[in-house]
Amino acid sequence: MNRWTALGAIALGTVTVALHLADILPVPYSIFAVLAGTALIVDGTRRTIELRRAAGRGGRD
Secondary structure, eight states, X not given: OOHHHHXXXXXXXXXXXXXXXXXXXXXXXXXXXXXXXHHHHHHHHHHHHHHHHHHHTTSOO
């Protein structure tokens, strides 16, 4: 996964959670929006940190 894909996951997760907070999504789907959005944000953040650490070591592992 490259940097742009990781940042895209963070952005998509943020938009998904924002849709829930703005009450745009129907009620049955709101819990799935929060779960999926949070998972995307956490995964994108984790991958971004891994990429920065790999760049600091001088290459990708």
